[in-house]
Every structure is written in C-alpha cells, then in structure tokens.
Amino acid sequence: MTQVNAPTDGVAVTAIGVALIRERESRGPDRLYDDPFAxxxxDAARRDFARxxxxxxxxxxxxxxxEQFFAGRSVGVRLVDDRVSEAVAAGCRQVVLxxxxxxxxAYRMGLPGDVTVYELDLPELFxxxxxxxxxxxxxxxAQRHILxxxxxxxxxxxxxxxGFRADLPTHWIDEGALPYLRPEDHLRAVATLTALSAPGSRFGLSRFAIDPDAPPYAELRRLVAGDSDARTPPLDAGRPGEQWLVEHGWRTEFRAWDDxxxxxxxxVAVNNPNVGVVLAERV
Ligand SMILES: C[S@@+](CC[C@H](N)C(=O)[O-])C[C@H]1O[C@@H](n2cnc3c(N)ncnc32)[C@H](O)[C@@H]1O
Structure with a gap:
C-alpha cells in the first residue's frame, strides 16, 4: 500500500472534505458528475487519520x-464543471485552479489534450x-502541471x-480557496491573475450570504486551526468585488444561484436573489 500523509489540519484539510462530497455525489444514482478518483x-485519508x-x-x-455542506457544495462542483466546459468550447486552452x-x-472531464490544467495549492496537499x-x-x-x-x-x-502563457485566454477557477487568504493577499492574487489574463479569459467571484458564526462555519474554522486558535474569519472589506473587476478590465455579469x-x-435554493456568481470576462 502506498504510504501517503493526508493533511489532518491546516487549510489543506478542507480539500479532504470536498473529496468526501464528490465521493458521495459520484455514488448517487442521480449524480451530477462522476469523480472516480474521489x-x-x-480511502487513503481515512487510513491516515485512523493512525x-x-x-x-x-x-x-x-x-x-x-455531510452538512454536501447539498450546496456538490451542486457548486457541477456548476464549475459546466463553466469549464463552456470556456473550453469557447476556445480557452488554459485552466488554472x-x-x-x-x-x-484534468482526469475526469475528458478535456482535450491541447488543454493545459495548472493546479496550484500548498505543498502538503500535493x-x-x-x-x-x-x-x-x-x-x-488534458496536459497537467502542478505548482x-x-x-x-x-x-x-x-x-x-x-509553461503558462499570458498571451492566451485562461479560465481561472477559485472554488473556495482565495477566501482563506488575508484580504490583502486575496486582492493581490486577483490582481496577479488579472495581469496574466489575455482578452477572453474568464474568472468568477462568488457572492454568498452566510452567517460565519453559524455552527458548521465555526466548526470548520476550529478544524482548520487545529483547535488551537478558532479565530473569526477576516472581514470581507478589502477583498476584490465586482466593482474592482470592472475597474480593472473585466466585463461582468451576475448569475443568481437560484437561477x-x-x-x-x-x-438547494437559497431564496436570495443576491446570492450567486459574478462571471467575469477579460476585454
Ligand atoms: C475548500 S478547499 C477547495 C479545494 C478545491 N478547489 C475543491 O473544490 O475541491 C480549499 C483549498 O484551498 C487551498 N488553499 C487555501 N489557502 C491556500 C494558500 N494560501 N495557498 C495555496 N492553497 C491554499 C487548500 O489547501 C485547499 O486545497
């Protein structure tokens, strides 16, 4: 059996939670996607944690x-899959996660071989x-490079x-990672991807309406912090929003989650027309 070391705390542990969600969805008869690797x-993470x-x-x-996040998060995975398919159909040949x-x-969507997927995450995750x-x-x-x-x-x-090329359109995906950065680092990351985005590049900003003190969010923070420091999350002030994108050369369109x-x-309707995604395309 291959020896692996699953991250058991720190922000990388959140990736295991999402793998659990994709594994559960993939087992369902009405699955929205199939992730055969989840x-x-x-299994590997369960063995590691059990040590x-x-x-x-x-x-x-x-x-x-x-389990608590399953319903909404799993639908979210499918929505991102659909946006990747749309971007590739529109000619994007670079996808950056x-x-x-x-x-x-890069493995499960049948992406063409001339598409390159760049995966960025912490060393302990890879x-x-x-x-x-x-x-x-x-x-x-697809071609795949990890960073x-x-x-x-x-x-x-x-x-x-x-091998990333800033002169080609890119589909950028932030599926629950950048909000873990400090607001100034989040902004810098979006400024960086903006500088690297040729016309036709795509990006999206999620708009939520959550109570960060609700039990699942507080528990998530405790888990990530290794139970040592259950800090409140940073305020959203200073993070890039739709206005920032417009001012920096993106054309935006808001799509409500319920639609x-x-x-x-x-x-999984939220009955709030302000919750959804700001879809951005570089002009
Ligand atoms: C909620 S998980 C989502 C993972 C993946 N996007 C998905 O949907 O399955 C958040 C991811 O962001 C990564 N992440 C958070 N902060 C990071 C940082 N400062 N640098 C690199 N990766 C980070 C974590 O390691 C984790 O894999």
Missing amino acids: AAFV TEEGSARWERVVTLA LGAGLDTR AFKEPVLGAVGATST PIDLSTDWAVPLGER MIVPLGRA
Whole structure:
C-alpha cells in the first residue's frame, strides 16, 4: 500500500472534505458528475487519520462537516464543471485552479489534450494527492502541471516556468480557496491573475450570504486551526468585488444561484436573489 500523509489540519484539510462530497455525489444514482478518483482520496485519508485516536476523532468531524455542506457544495462542483466546459468550447486552452485541492478535472472531464490544467495549492496537499493518483494509475486527458505553492506568495513567475502563457485566454477557477487568504493577499492574487489574463479569459467571484458564526462555519474554522486558535474569519472589506473587476478590465455579469440550479433539479435554493456568481470576462 502506498504510504501517503493526508493533511489532518491546516487549510489543506478542507480539500479532504470536498473529496468526501464528490465521493458521495459520484455514488448517487442521480449524480451530477462522476469523480472516480474521489474514493481513492477518501480511502487513503481515512487510513491516515485512523493512525491515531485523535486523528480518528478528527476524521469523524471532517465527515460530519462534509455531510452538512454536501447539498450546496456538490451542486457548486457541477456548476464549475459546466463553466469549464463552456470556456473550453469557447476556445480557452488554459485552466488554472487556484487552490486545486483534490480536484481531478484534468482526469475526469475528458478535456482535450491541447488543454493545459495548472493546479496550484500548498505543498502538503500535493504530498498527499500525487501519490494517491499515482497508486490508482490515473492518466489525465488534458496536459497537467502542478505548482505546490502558497497563494499568498508570488506565484506568477513559477506559473510561467511551468509553461503558462499570458498571451492566451485562461479560465481561472477559485472554488473556495482565495477566501482563506488575508484580504490583502486575496486582492493581490486577483490582481496577479488579472495581469496574466489575455482578452477572453474568464474568472468568477462568488457572492454568498452566510452567517460565519453559524455552527458548521465555526466548526470548520476550529478544524482548520487545529483547535488551537478558532479565530473569526477576516472581514470581507478589502477583498476584490465586482466593482474592482470592472475597474480593472473585466466585463461582468451576475448569475443568481437560484437561477443557475434550476436545470439540475436539486432542492438547494437559497431564496436570495443576491446570492450567486459574478462571471467575469477579460476585454
Ligand atoms: C475548500 S478547499 C477547495 C479545494 C478545491 N478547489 C475543491 O473544490 O475541491 C480549499 C483549498 O484551498 C487551498 N488553499 C487555501 N489557502 C491556500 C494558500 N494560501 N495557498 C495555496 N492553497 C491554499 C487548500 O489547501 C485547499 O486545497
């Protein structure tokens, strides 16, 4: 059995929660997508967590959180899949996953071989992900490059060293990673991707209406902080919003969550017309 080391705390642990969500969705008869690698990540992580009593207890907490977030988050995965398909159909040949976690779109979506997927995440995440993918013999249909890096540092130069081209349109995906950065680092990351975006590039900003003190969010923060420091999340002030994007050369369009989910047939409406995604295209 391949020896792996699943992150059991720190922000990378959140990626395991999302893998649990994709594994559950993939088992369902009415699944919105099929991630055949999610089960391998879940199995490997479960084994790793089970090495200690404390780890076993944390595993149960990750599982509980994944169940609590399942309904909305799983639909969110499918919506991002659809946007990737739209972008590729429109000619984008570069997809960059900011905080890729245990995402396997380079393997599971049948993306053409002339598409390059760049996955950015912390080194401890890839120290777990790559051996698991290797052990199951995963083969990506698209070109795939990983960049183990902290997104709050300068990642533009190392991305270029992996072959990224700023003169080609890019589809940028932030699927729950940038909000973990401090507001100034979040803004710098969006400024960086803006500078690297040729006309036709795409990006999206989620607009939520959540209570950060509601139990699942507070528990998520405790888990990420290793129970040592359950800080309140940083305020949204200073993070880039739709206005920032417009002022920096993006054309934007807001799509309400409740409209986007209609074709998917899941009862996850939020009944708030302000919740959704600001879709941005570089002009
Ligand atoms: C909620 S998970 C989502 C993962 C993936 N996008 C998905 O949907 O499965 C957040 C991801 O962001 C990554 N992340 C958070 N802060 C980061 C940072 N400063 N640098 C790099 N990655 C980071 C975590 O390691 C984790 O994989």
